[in-house]
Amino acid sequence: LFKTKKHKAKEDKKNEIKLMIYLSKADLVIEDEEKSFLADKISSLDDFTASEKQVLFDLMNMQDLPVLTADDVIFSTPEKGEEVIADLIKLASADGDLEPREQKLIDEINSLMK
Numbered sequence: 001l002f003k004t005k006k007h008k009a010k011e012d013k014k015n016e017i018k019l020m021i022y023l024s025k026a027d028l029v030i031e032d033e034e035k036s037f038l039a040d041k042i043s044s045l046d047d048f049t050a051s052e053k054q055v056l057f058d059l060m061n062m063q064d065l066p067v068l069t070a071d072d073v074i075f076s077t078p079e080k081g082e083e084v085i086a087d088l089i090k091l092a093s094a095d096g097d098l099e100p101r102e103q104k105l106i107d108e109i110n111s112l113m114k
Contacts, residue, residue, distance in 0.1 A: 008076040010047050014056070016084050017041060018072060019109060021059050023088050026101045030060065073112045081113050 017038070024034040042048075042056045059065065075081040085106065092102040 006047070012075050012080050012084075013045065014048075014052070015072060015075065016087070017045075017056055018059065019068075019084065019088060020091060021056065022065060022068060022109075023092055023102060023105055024060075025065060026092075026105045027099055035060065068108065068112060070112050073109055075113075085110055085113075 020041070021030075021038060024030045024038060030038070038060055039057075042053050042060075045053060073081070075084060088106055088109065089098070092098050092106065
C-alpha cells in the first residue's frame, strides 16, 4: 500500500516542502514573499489531509526548527533528490544572492542524502 507511486510522490513533495521551509528560515526569518509562496504551495496540496498540511504550517511558524535527519531527505529516486537540491538552490538564489547560511544548509542536506 505504501509503496505506490502516488504515495512516493506525496512523500517526496512533503519532504521537499519541509526542506524549502528550512531553507527559507536559514537566514532566521521567513520573508513575506517566502511565507506567501510556501503557504500557497502547502494549501495547493490536494492529496494531503488537513492535519498533514497543518504539520507543515506549524513547521513554518516554529521559532526553532528541529534538527534535520536523514529521514527528512529521503526521496523515491536519486534523480528526485538531485532535482530537489537544484530547486533549493534556485529558491535560495531567487533574491539574487546565495547567502552563506543557505549554502551551508544545502550542503548539509546534500550530505544527509548520501
